[in-house]
Amino acid sequence: MSESKPPSDVVVVGAGIAGLAAAVELISRGMSVVVVESRDRVGGRLLSANSGEASLDLGATWFWPGEDRVARLVARLGVNVHGQYLDGDALFHTPAGAQRIDGNPLDGPSFRFSDGADSLTTGLAALMPAGTLHLNTQVDAVAVGVTIGGSVGVEVQAGELRFEAQHVVLALPPALAVHSIHFEPSLPDRLAGLARVTPVWMGGTTKVVARFQHPFWREEGLSGSAMSHVGPMRELHDMCGPDGSHAAIFGFVPASGGGPTITEAEVCQQLRELFGPQCEPIDVIICDWRTESATSPPGAENLTAYQTYGHELFQTPALDGRVHWASTETSQENPGHIEGALAAAERAVDAIASSVATASPVVPPHAPLAESPTEREPS
Ligand SMILES: Cc1cc2nc3c(=O)[nH]c(=O)nc-3n(C[C@H](O)[C@H](O)[C@H](O)COP(=O)(O)OP(=O)(O)OC[C@H]3O[C@@H](n4cnc5c(N)ncnc54)[C@H](O)[C@@H]3O)c2cc1C
Structure with missing residues (x-):
């Protein structure tokens, strides 16, 4: 009835x-x-997972200078934001291994939602x-x-x-x-x-967040950003909280037809290839937006x-x-x-x-x- x-x-x-x-x-x-x-x-596509004390964005992460509607909403709601970490060098991942690039051409100025985008x-x-x-x-x-x-x-x-x-x-x-x-x-x-x-914007993307004890890459003069021609993640970025709290790196796996969702083992292998054998995440979260039927048909x-x-x-x-x-x-x-x-x-x-x-x-x-x-x- x-x-x-x-x-x-x-x-x-x-x-x-x-x-x-x-x-x-x-x-x-x-x-x-x-x-x-x-x-x-x-x-919807603003989704933040709570892990430890961190709010880890599995959907949208950033907003950019000039996005005034977001800035006004942030001010209206009193949402905490901080700048994307830009310092240090980026990495370039090829089948031959990881190369260090002088500087960080992968990130520009942008803002993050300190308590998660879903705030x-x-x-x-x-x-x-x-x-x-x-x-x-x-x-x-x-x-x-x-x-x-x-x-x-x-x-x-x-x-x-x-x-x-x-x-x-x-x-x-x-x-x-x-x-x-x-x-x-x-x-x-x-x-x-x-x-x-x-x-559907980003509807075919898988987002991966790896959490660490501390942002060791920053101590090595790295930004946490990487571009990969190997995969599975093609693009990686620092995702720590303000002042390096809640150490994390996230990556995008682009749309890949009907292929299976990547595994934690594949993620960890790529992180080791990029950042060295000491790179051991506390945990890895994988969000495959292709499987979200309330986002992607x-x-x-x-x-x-x-x-x-x-x-x-x-x-x-x-x-x-x-x-x-x-x-x-x-x-x-x-x-x-x-x-x-x-x-x-x-x-x-x-x-x-x-x-x-x-x-x-x-x-x-x-x-x-x-x-x-x-x-x-x-x-
Ligand atoms: C991995 C990823 C990374 C992104 N990164 C960024 C970024 O860094 N910066 C940025 O600005 N944007 C980013 N985006 C895009 C951003 O998330 C979207 O632009 C924004 O969230 C879209 O909002 P929306 O309300 O238009 O749609 P949605 O957020 O998709 O909202 C649609 C809502 O409708 C509901 N719904 C669906 N079907 C039905 C139904 N039949 N009946 C009732 N309800 C229904 C859904 O559950 C959902 O809650 C990213 C997105 C993803 C997935």
């Missing part, structure tokens, strides 16, 4: 950074919002009123044009739960949205085709049409102006980055706010007066 939730102005699908930022802003503009998230946690999303989630967020709830259908309390709106189905609203924000990768959500009526062919081929690692990012079709709400795209892939600014996700969320919020402002007032008979459209206009 299907259970209907009370209608709201907006249903946000996905509690990653884009979905949460959109929800918090819509709420601050006086709208009623429900956020529906398939995982048992918020954050952004836990911080945003904490700003939402109780009852806004529905975890462990996977959306599987969106129907536009249904009658809700006398007006026309959107019905979002998640298993046995049914959410009704005026607008829906799709804050998940477009390729995943069209793979896992049934739209009624169908999305226009061009839009559905575009979404289907839009790569099957075969996502084979999608390569990056020119689709920020496509014009993602900028305009679909299906009677009610379905809004908001994941980082849909952004015209910094797509792929956290900054891009925040920009996409902003665009969706602005479109909803202007639609609410211009819509003829329709007050569902059961809606409390405080939720009348007049009082919901953006401040």
Whole structure:
């Protein structure tokens, strides 16, 4: 039996950074919002594992100078950040062994989230009123044009739960949205085709974090950065906490089709080849984003049409102006980055706010007066 939730102005699908930022802003503009998230946690591709006292980022790690939306959010939430360690030499890994490069051409100035990148999303989630967020709830259908309390709106189905609203924000990768959500009526062919081929940023990547007793590489004048033509990790970076606390190095294993996830033994072997036989991690965490079904639809690692990012079709709400795209892939600014996700969320919020402002007032008979459209206009 299907259970209907009370209608709201907006249903946000996905509690990653884009979905949460959109929800918090819509709420601050006086709208009623429900956020529906398939995982048992918020954050999406912002994921930090606690190991010892360290928060180790298994998804996004950095933000860069000029990414002002992230900087503003960091300031608003009071999130601690520190600079990426840049000192020392880098290493170059070839089949012949490791070569030391003078200086570190692999890293530029960037910032890290000292308590983990997911401190952004836990911080945003904490700003939402109780009852806004529905975890462990996977959306599987969106129907536009249904009658809700006398007006026309959107019905979002998640298993046995049914959410009704005026607008829906799709804050998940477009390729995943069209793979896992049934739209009624169908999305226009061009839009559905575009979404289907839009790569999931880093969705084919495996991230590896190795933790150490102390940052021994720094004592040897090394930055911890390395580039490898051997693999399995192709690129490595220092990932210590502020002032070298919580010593760690992380690496990326690029998309490699349907190959198996790499093993801890392979990681340790490569670390020894790079940093010498004394290099013994305390532990190794391996996160293969290809296997995260709430991030990457099957075969996502084979999608390569990056020119689709920020496509014009993602900028305009679909299906009677009610379905809004908001994941980082849909952004015209910094797509792929956290900054891009925040920009996409902003665009969706602005479109909803202007639609609410211009819509003829329709007050569902059961809606409390405080939720009348007049009082919901953006401040
Ligand atoms: C390994 C890795 C390294 C990265 N490094 C960086 C970096 O250093 N700097 C940077 O700026 N960016 C980096 N990124 C990218 C960054 O993480 C993303 O840009 C950002 O997190 C995307 O946020 P989003 O909200 O658009 O999408 P997501 O974070 O993917 O959020 C989508 C949400 O939707 C949920 N969901 C999916 N399907 C459904 C459904 N049917 N119903 C309900 N909920 C659903 C998911 O569980 C998820 O919570 C990295 C990503 C990865 C994976």
